Amino acid sequence: xxxxxxxxxxxxxxxxxxxxxxxxxxxxxxxxxxxxxxxxxxxxxxxxxxxxxxxxxxxxxxxxxxxxxxxxxxxxxxxxxxxxxxxxxxxxxxxxxxxxxxxxxxxxxxxxxxxxxxxxxxxxxxxxxxxxxxxxxxxxxxxxxxxxxxxxxxxxxxxxxxxxxxxxxxxxxxxxxxxxxxxxxxxxxxxxxxxxxxxxxxxxxxxxxxxxxxxxxxxxxxxxxxxxxxxxxxxxxxxxxxxxxxxxxxxxxxxxxxxxxxxxxxxxxxxxxxxxxxxxxxxxxxxxxxxxxxxxxxxxxxxxxxxx
Amino acid sequence: xxxxxxxxxxxxxxxxxxxxxxxxxxxxxxxxxxxxxxxxxxxxxxxxxxxxxxxxxxxxxxxxxxxxxxxxxxxxxxxxxxxxxxxxxxxxxxxxxxxxxxxxxxxxxxxxxxxxxxxxxxxxx
Numbered sequence: 001x002x003x004x005x006x007x008x009x010x011x012x013x014x015x016x017x018x019x020x021x022x023x024x025x026x027x028x029x030x031x032x033x034x035x036x037x038x039x040x041x042x043x044x045x046x047x048x049x050x051x052x053x054x055x056x057x058x059x060x061x062x063x064x065x066x067x068x069x070x071x072x073x074x075x076x077x078x079x080x081x082x083x084x085x086x087x088x089x090x091x092x093x094x095x096x097x098x099x100x101x102x103x104x105x106x107x108x109x110x111x112x113x114x115x116x117x118x119x120x121x122x123x124x125x126x127x128x129x130x131x132x133x134x135x136x137x138x139x140x141x142x143x144x145x146x147x148x149x150x151x152x153x154x155x156x157x158x159x160x161x162x163x164x165x166x167x168x169x170x171x172x173x174x175x176x177x178x179x180x181x182x183x184x185x186x187x188x189x190x191x192x193x194x195x196x197x198x199x200x201x202x203x204x205x206x207x208x209x210x211x212x213x214x215x216x217x218x219x220x221x222x223x224x225x226x227x228x229x230x231x232x233x234x235x236x237x238x239x240x241x242x243x244x245x246x247x248x249x250x251x252x253x254x255x256x257x258x259x260x261x262x263x264x265x266x267x268x269x270x271x272x273x274x275x276x277x278x279x280x281x282x283x284x285x286x287x288x289x290x291x292x293x294x295x296x297x298x299x300x301x302x303x304x305x306x307x308x
Numbered sequence: 309x310x311x312x313x314x315x316x317x318x319x320x321x322x323x324x325x326x327x328x329x330x331x332x333x334x335x336x337x338x339x340x341x342x343x344x345x346x347x348x349x350x351x352x353x354x355x356x357x358x359x360x361x362x363x364x365x366x367x368x369x370x371x372x373x374x375x376x377x378x379x380x381x382x383x384x385x386x387x388x389x390x391x392x393x394x395x396x397x398x399x400x401x402x403x404x405x406x407x408x409x410x411x412x413x414x415x416x417x418x419x420x421x422x423x424x425x426x427x428x429x430x431x432x433x
Contacts, residue, residue, distance in 0.1 A: 030336070030369040039396035042369060046404050049372035113336075217380075218412045260380075267381040271350035 008037045011144045015044060018145065024052035025071075025172040026145040029111065052173075073139075073149075074169035079126055081106045081118075081166070093172075095142035106168075111138040111146060125155040128163055135168075147172070199243045208234050209244045212253065220261050221284040227253060261285065262298050269303045276303055309430050313352050320352045326359050326388040326428060342374035355387045357385045359428035361421075365394040370401060376407065380408035388431040390424035391417040 012027055018026050027045050031038035073093060076085040086101045094101070096107065107115045114137045125131050132154045138149045153168045201209070212234060216224065224230060230253070231241040244255050265283040268274055277288055285291035291300045311322040317335050321328040329349060335341060349360075369380075383389075389411070391402040405418040413433035418424035 032368060034397045036396050038368070039400040043400050043404060045369070045409075046375075046401075048373070050408060053372060074324035214410050217410060229395055237394060263380065264384060267346070267350070267384055268355075271347045272353075272385070274355040280356070 002121065005037050007144075008041065012037075012044060015048070015145055019048060019051070023029055023172075023174050024048055025149055025174070026141070027269070029140075029146055031142070067252050069172050072165070073147075073151075073172065075106065077106055077166040077168065079164040079166070081122055084165075087092060087108050093141065093147070094139060097168065111140055114138040121153070125153065125166065128155065130159055131155045141196060194237055200241050201240075201244050201246070201247065205236065205240060205244055206248065208236055209241065209248050212245065213256075216253070216257050217260060219280055220257070220264055223284065224240040224253065224257055236250060257284075258294060259298070265291065265295065265303065266299065268308075269306050276307075279303070311352055311366050315344055315348050318348075320349060320350045322337070322352055325356075328363065329378060330363040330370045331367050332336050333364075335367070337367065337370040339371075339373035340375040341383050342370075342382060342411070346377065346384075350385055353385050354428055355385070357387050359388040359390075359432045361390050361392060361424055361428060364394060364398050364402065367398055367401060367423055370405070375405055375409065378405070383411065383413070386412040386413055388428050390415070392421055392424050395415050395419065397431055406419040 010029065015026055015028055018024075025208040026104075027048060028041045030045065031041055069090050071093065072087065073090045074085075074087045075083055075090065078084055083101050083104050083106055086098065088098070091101055092097045096109075101109075107118055110118055118137065121133070121135050125133065127190050132152070134150050136148070136150045139149075141147065143281045149170045149172065150166045151170045153166060155164060155166050157163070158165055212230065214247070225233065227242060231238045234241065242253070245251075245256070249256055251259065259293065265279050265285075268279045268282065272279075274282075276291070280286075280288050280291035283291070284293065292304070295303045311320075313320040317332055317337065319328075319332070321330070327349065329345070331337075334354045337345070389397070393399050393402050397415065406415060406417075414427075416424075416427055419429065
């Protein structure tokens with residue numbers, strides 16, 4: 001039955017249903033085959049990832065407009081890896097009854113690849129009295145969907161110091177439920193540092209600002225015109241470009257340019273033997289000192305330190 | 309000039325200023341894999357920008373962090389890019405990647421290797 005078209009189509013429907021409910025944290029196990037159903041699964045996973053990314057992005061950039069709902073997944077395990085406790089949300093997300101979870105070995109919930117990672121990490125974790133780490137894991141739901149997420153895994157001694165326990169948890173974003181009232185509303189409200197956006201952006205403005213973003217990426221070695229001229233060139237005004245860009249990308253036009261130049265420069269410095277002068281030139285820096293200074297400011301040490 | 313290199317995820321063959329990158333079977337390409345693939349490609353190229361033929365026929369999954377990395381850091385020192393694909397799965401992957409990411413050099417997908425090479429030659433002369 002596993003991996004037949006019928007089975008896969010059911011999983012695809014299930015995944016689409018979750019997406020319709022606003023749950024973008026599931027994914028499907030890719031098929032090893034090269035057929036139409038496999039290509040649909042691949043496509044669905046990629047679409048889901050893109051939506052998830054844009055949704056989280058909006059969530060941070062325009063938090064006051066986006067109802068976010070946090071879902072916490074938590075497990076308490078004993079040193080053998082047997083589940084002793086799982087919160088209620090976990091059992092509903094995994095479409096498994098609590099009684100089916102408690103007493104089960106955690107590896108039974110993991111995909112094959114994650115099982116290996118877990119077994120290796122678990123041994124390392126238990127060597128120390130207390131340890132705290134992050135492990136990317138894939139959990140399978142009762143319906144065959146996958147939740148891929150980085151888990152915080154903490155290993156600790158119980159109170160009488162006789163047993164070791166493992167706490168693993170993660171938080172997922174969902175769009176399915178609006179802000180609650182009272183405590184939760186306060187906890188989730190982004191305050192102080194975020195102000196209401198200074199400009200309202202139309203679809204056309206957003207397209208224009210994305211155009212500026214793409215133009216910067218494609219011309220990192222060239223200097224940007226003045227913001228005012230750039231705005232004119234794009235058929236908008238300086239105010240809208242300045243605040244709109246910040247609203248969409250969380251940084252100013254010029255900071256973004258420098259950030260992308262440095263990102264490119266770092267990769268070239270690390271993986272090629274091109275001279276720093278050439279790299280500085282390729283990434284639009286006027287001189288080596290200018291390049292080194294900007295690099296050090298961002299990464300903590302000058303580019304020459306990556307070459308030793 | 310003939311150089312070759314191999315890592316866990318791909319084989320690199322450099323012939324006549326054209327780089328072939330052949331992805332191996334059964335690997336899920338995540339960010340860590342993408343970083344290794346790009347790092348080794350740049351090492352093989354020794355700082356020279358050149359056309360790249362990417363044989364992705366055996367790939368079954370490239371996740372978003374990896375796709376984003378390929379589109380930014382991963383497109384350095386690439387003059388033109390041809391994907392060698394085997395529909396339908398890798399056709400979907402390459403079409404999706406090209407449809408959602410900004411690529412600043414000539415790029416196209418082919419099922420025929422000779423056509424892919426012809427495209428790369430044409431777009432870099």
